[in-house]
Amino acid sequence: MRYLRIGIILCLLSISFSNTLWAQSTLSFRLQAKVYDNNMHPIKGAIVQSREHDDVKSITDANGVFSIIVSPSEELSIGANGYVTKYLAASTLLKEIKLNNIDADTVQVSIAFRKEDKKNLFGDVSVVNVKSLLKKNYFTYSLDGMEAFVPGYNGNSNWGMGSYLTLVDNVPRDANNVLPTEIDQISFLKGVGAIALYGSTAAKGVISITTKRGEAYNRRIDIRTNMGTFVPISYPKYLGSAEYMKYYNQARENDSLPDLYDQNTIYNYASGENPYRYPNVDFYSSNYLKNAYNRYDATAEISGGNDKAKYYTNIGFYTVGSLLDFGEAKNERTNRFNFRANVDIKLNEYLTATIDASATFYNGKGVNTDYWNNAAIVRPNRFSPLIPISMIEPNDESSMLYVQNSNYVIDGKYLLGGTQLDQTNPFASIYAGGTNQYISRQFQFNSGINADLRNVLKGLKFKSNIAVDYSTSYNLAYNYSYATYEPTWNDYSGTDLISSLTKYGNDATSGTQNVSNSWYKQTIAFYGLFSYDRTFNEKNNFSGMLLANGYQQSESAVYHRVSNANLGFHAGYNYDHKYYVDFNSAYIHSAKLPVNHREALSPTVSLAWRISNENFLKNASDIINDLKITASAGIVNTDLDISDYYLYQGYYTVAGSWFGWKDGSGFQATESRRGENANMRFPKRKEINIGFDGQFLKRALEVTGNFFVNEIQGNIIQASTLFPNYFTTSYPVSSFIPYINYNTDERIGFDFGLNLKEQIGKLGLNLGVNGTYYNTKAIKRAEIYADDYQYHQGKPLDGIWGLQSLGFFNSQEDINNSPKQSFGQVHPGDIKYKDQNGDGVINTQDEVYLGKGGWYGSPYTFGINLTATWKKFTLFAYGIGRYGAYGVKNNSYFWNYGDSKYSEVVRGSWTEATKNTATYPRLTTNSSDNNFQTSDFWMYKTDRFDIAKVQLSYDLTGLLKRKQVIRELNVYVSGSNLLTISPEKDILNMNIGAAPQTRFYNIGIKALF
DSSP: OHHHHHHHHHHHHHHHHHHHHHTSOOOOEEEEEEEEOTTSOBOTTOEEEESSOTTOEEEOOTTSEEEEEEOTTOEEEEEOTTSOOOEEEGGGOOSEEEGGGTSTTSSEEEETTEEEEGGGOOTTEEEEEHHHHTTTOOOSSTTTTGGGTOTTBOSSOBTTOOSOEEEETTEEOOGGGSOGGGEEEEEEEOSHHHHGGGOGGGTTOEEEEEEOOOOSSSOEEEEEEEEEEEEEOOOOOBOOHHHHHHHHHHHHHHTTOOOSSOHHHHHHHHHOSOTTTSOOOOTTSTTTBOSOEEEEEEEEEEEEEOSSEEEEEEEEEEEEOOSBOSGGGGGOEEEEEEEEEEEEEEOSSSEEEEEEEEEEEEEEEEESSOHHHHHTTSOTTSOOSEEEGGGBOTTOHHHHHHHHHOSOOBTTTEEEBOOSSOSSOHHHHHHHSEEEEEEEEEEEEEEEEEEEOTTTSTTEEEEEEEEEEEEEEEEEEEEOBOOEEEEEEEOTTSSOEEEEEEEESOOBOOOOEEEEEEEEEEEEEEEEEEEEEEEETTTEEEEEEEEEEEEEEEETTOSSOEEEEEEEEEEEEEETTTEEEEEEEEEEEOTTSOGGGSEEEEEEEEEEEEGGGSHHHHTTTTTEEEEEEEEEEEEEEOOTTOOSTTTTSOEEEEEEEEEEOTTSOEEEEEEEEEOOOTTOOOOEEEEEEEEEEEEETTTTEEEEEEEEEEEEEEEEEOOGGGSOGGGEETTTTEEOOOOEEEEEEEEEEEEEEEEEEEEETTEEEEEEEEEEEEEEEEEEOOOOOSSGGGOOTTSOTTEEEEBOEEEEOOSHHHHHTSOEEOSSOOOTTSEEEOOSSOSSEESGGGOEEEEEOOTTSOSEEEEEEEEEEETTEEEEEEEEEEESOEEEOOSTTTOOOTTOOOBGGGGGBOOTTTTTTOOBOOOOSSOOTTTSSSBGGGEEEOOEEEEEEEEEEEEOGGGOSOOSSOOEEEEEEEEEEEEEEOTTHHHHTOOSSSOOOEEEEEEEEEEEO
16 A cells, blocks of 8 residues: 555656646747758758647748747657657757657667667667557557567567566566556667676566656647457367267277267267257357457556656556356456656756656456366366256255255256266356456556766766565455256156256355465666766767666565676767777676676677768768668676576485385485586677668668677586486485586577658558578587487577377288387377387487477568558558477377367377378377377478558547647557468467467547647
8 A cells, every 4th residue: 555655646746747837838939940861961841840739830941940939848840751750849959950869760769778879779779669659559568569670579589599688667577567558669689789788687688668758848648548359269179079979989999999989879969959968068169158358448648847847657457358258257357557657857957866656456357267278178078067957857856955955056047067077167166166366466666866977077977776666466266165966867758857966065155265376576676877978079979887787586485586786887989970889898796606606797899880971972872871880799698597596506405215224214315416516607698790770762761680690608507428427326316417517509690670661642651571580509518329310419409309200000010010119009090100220119219300499489580560641541560470480289189098188180080991091190098108209290380470460540630620628639440460371370370278369359549638
């Protein structure tokens, strides 16, 4: 409650600031200024227009000069062909305005505790202006679809590095705890030069999210509301009861067992005449699921300010339903309320302060069972979820007594069904098992002081920030007991009736609320820095930074806190924005390493050359407007892949082994788990990347590209192959092998981006294409194999290893003439494997590299985004392609054996009659270990192209007769996850053991007040 009170106070402060600023004087003045392009050429015909008053506008003359009468706080836009309009308060505009400084795509970009003009960035940084993107693409997850806009990002990693560090306002935070409506921009930091200042935990890349802040303009209120519908794309296709029985009989025949189900029984289940006696339970039928479910959300943003104070407040709410449509599951719903506010205050000429706070309240109501997991394992003929009371024999007094005493008579017609093996089941639990509520609360606070120290040294500044985050979650549940009933049926009267009921369990509703899964996480983060920015003789630009940065996270049930601390140093110089050199380094500390090796220096250097500013290209300035070549190299030390603390110490434990004396008494043995390594050091990311960034054809075409080569050297392993065999013992099971720096991983790849803008009459077009390709390789591994083909060294890091299949055994003679199978007994119809080493035995020594598995995402990812504007309409769409990886069909949907639930894949199973056309191994009621090994038989390509989003927006502002209240009004409709183009789309669109994938259709309204 204390945190909530603080949030409310901050909200009231924001509104108070807005009212104060609203009431300020609007005395007009004449603003006269000159507008230049990036090359400092005057722009003729640039349009200067007031946001509040359409009749107040000016056009620059031949010298780029305009003159306009406005109030100091009035918002002006300045735009020209090829530039995106930006609104700024009139009082903030200078006499000389360089359009690229106010273009939405060339604003300052947040990188490593500072902001930098986009034109000065090196090639290993990309940025997405979320505030602009939201105008044409409403989305609900902060990183949704970023592959379509960011070179080098594939949805799972930057440059295929794996898990990245996510920062929100320079504090380690979850990306899902900040919504797109709260975000200003997202920076993707990929190369070593871009990430070095963040220290060890940033070694695999950084995604830095910067939230919105207030600006110097009159109070504005942005309201957005949406209503959307989720529609399932596909469901798994399981066999019905009759067909399941048929194939289960087939499995028993393959095992030389008699049929379990006779033809009459199968007929009764197939007829559907009495689904209570002969159940055919389909978890995905309309009996249990809705056709669709809805999502509603609303967001209010209040912002504004002046040169003394600026404020921003975001208040949002959304609620999402569920597909389940029976029992307590009808009430399943997720609600989220969020509040974010910040204030920037100018204390005096030299000091400014920032105060930020956010709170998120998340509630999810559900049931005490995992319906979707049960849908993947419960066979359709096991039991009837409901027993009709009307079918109980009237003279069955004992059964009717059950009815009278039951707490759960469903719809006044049914008792809960079950069997001795299914006394509790997902259906009964949803009707009578009680409810479960997931509750999460997240509070985040930032506060900072900034000082301009120009009186000490011109260009010197100090900046600091401290953040405290606290997250907690828990479950509140009412866990009720219930009785289920198994009927005994008869049909001696010619009608199916229930002779008696067998009761399992008892109804009990204690009313006690149970608390479980309590969890918390606390983050304390800080940074403080001195920065220096100075220009000499208008061409020599110097920058520097001395930084201290760190954070510590505590989490429930985790003994050791996660800590990160480092000192950072930045020195940069550019001559006339033509020649650049940057040096970034961090001196890091980690408690995961031995005392004498806990510190290390991570140095990086970056170079750039704006070749378009050279004399030999100036004559081509109409074609080549800007062209910059960049290069970075460096070493970043990291402890990210050191799995635990104290691995450098030897470790002994009292475990399950025993030793005994002659008299029969015994004691637990002390066992060694590892040896000591006082020389353990940081693994290192070593990298070189080269890139270019260009604008061509009057800035209508932008092209970027980067090539990178990196290695992570010295990954920590415990490898028996590097030590004599007496370092391990079999009983007691002990090891004296230490953890050492050994493995080396390599990644080589490139990314590219292309953006084309074109105006054809009243039709404006913008096409963007972004892509990433990388290849991984295990450069160094501790391995000893008898056969060269089994070495992982030299193969992709995310490789799939397994057996090569040769079809099915078609006869016992075929089995007798084939190598011996070591994965269990085989029969005709089982999978035959290739004997790679010719030793006459099929075992793990025959496993080979089969293909890339895509653990870090598909090796080739590309995205296409298109924007078309015509009059008041805006059409936006994007698609994402992923190519070059494989998946393995190894879940319960494909691996059917024993008493498992059968899916449609068994229709292609091997029999003597189908041996020449079979697509699936023989069915068996045994484990069939031979068939269900990782092999190319089960592999499939994950290549796909998704039409991920289409949105059509219409600007209704022109229809408003008076704009004093509503200054802008927009409506839009959209569809997400619309189409997957892939040979394997049925597999890719199907979820097993989880809620189905969905398409999302949305309609929204956005208004500015």
